[in-house]
Amino acid sequence: MTSTQPTRLDAAHFDTKARQWDENPVFQERGRKIAEAIRKTAPLRRGMSALDYGCGTGLLSFPLKDELGAILMADSSSGMLEVVNEKIAAQGVGNMATMKLDLLVDPPPTQRFDLIVTAMTLHHVPDTNPILRIFHDLLQPGGYLCIADLDKEDGSFHGPEIDVHHGFDRADLGLRAANAGFAAVQFQTVFSIAKARETGTRDYPVFLMTARRTNL
Numbered sequence: 045m046t047s048t049q050p051t052r053l054d055a056a057h058f059d060t061k062a063r064q065w066d067e068n069p070v071f072q073e074r075g076r077k078i079a080e081a082i083r084k085t086a087p088l089r090r091g092m093s094a095l096d097y098g099c100g101t102g103l104l105s106f107p108l109k110d111e112l113g114a115i116l117m118a119d120s121s122s123g124m125l126e127v128v129n130e131k132i133a134a135q136g137v138g139n140m141a142t143m144k145l146d147l148l149v150d151p152p153p154t155q156r157f158d159l160i161v162t163a164m165t166l167h168h169v170p171d172t173n174p175i176l177r178i179f180h181d182l183l184q185p186g187g188y189l190c191i192a193d194l195d196k197e198d199g200s201f202h203g204p205e206i207d208v209h210h211g212f213d214r215a216d217l218g219l220r221a222a223n224a225g226f227a228a229v230q231f232q233t234v235f236s237i238a239k240a241r242e243t244g245t246r247d248y249p250v251f252l253m254t255a256r257r258t259n260l
């Protein structure tokens with residue numbers, strides 16, 4: 045009997061999805077809901093520099109752009125960044141720039157940020173501990189980290205053929221964030237994704253973890 049190895053959704057995969065990404069109303073609503081929760085949790089201001097890691101087409105950061113200063117939109121998929129660049133140009137956005145970036149292989153940006161946001165990206169990153177440490181290094185003291193992702197699930201969200209993290213256990217992620225140097229780690233549920241399954245409709249909750257870099 046042959047068994048097929050699960051495949052990782054790489055940058056080439058997301059390149060093929062980029063053009064249609066914004067046509068999905070669930071993705072749109074998810075971005076708005078996560079943005080709303082971030083707005084209520086972190087004191088956003090026009091002087092704040094932000095990094096959106098795994099920004100996709102920018103569905104999280106576009107709703108926040110008028111409440112922040114410079115926003116660096118980073119993603120490993122050039123297809124996603126192409127769409128972001130077109131949206132920036134079409135909307136005449138003055139405070140967003142894009143960067144092709146995979147923090148597991150590329151050198152991190154040299155600048156420091158007041159806020160790092162990342163939505164539905166961490167479950168695609170094989171080794172998340174180094175990323176948490178890099179996020180910590182990239183933040184200014186007092187800076188905020190906001191991670192939105194799936195709660196721990198049984199693997200049915202993507203299916204057995206896809207190699208991703210099956211969501212995250214909040215206590216475990218919180219502990220790993222603390223080990224990376226973060227303080228004031230908090231979780232809330234911000235959205236729920238309904239998917240049709242053989243057994244009926246199933247809901248997959250999405251959490252927002254917020255944490256702060258406190259030390260110098």
Ligand SMILES: C[S@@+](CC[C@H](N)C(=O)[O-])C[C@H]1O[C@@H](n2cnc3c(N)ncnc32)[C@H](O)[C@@H]1O
Pocket residue numbers: 055058071075097098099100101102103104118119120121124145146147148162163164165168169
């Ligand atoms: C599920 S999409 C989410 C996109 C967007 N944040 C949203 O909420 O609509 C995951 C995104 O993470 C990006 N991504 C996956 N692995 C990455 C990595 N190692 N470094 C940077 N971006 C990555 C993908 O290219 C994709 O744009």
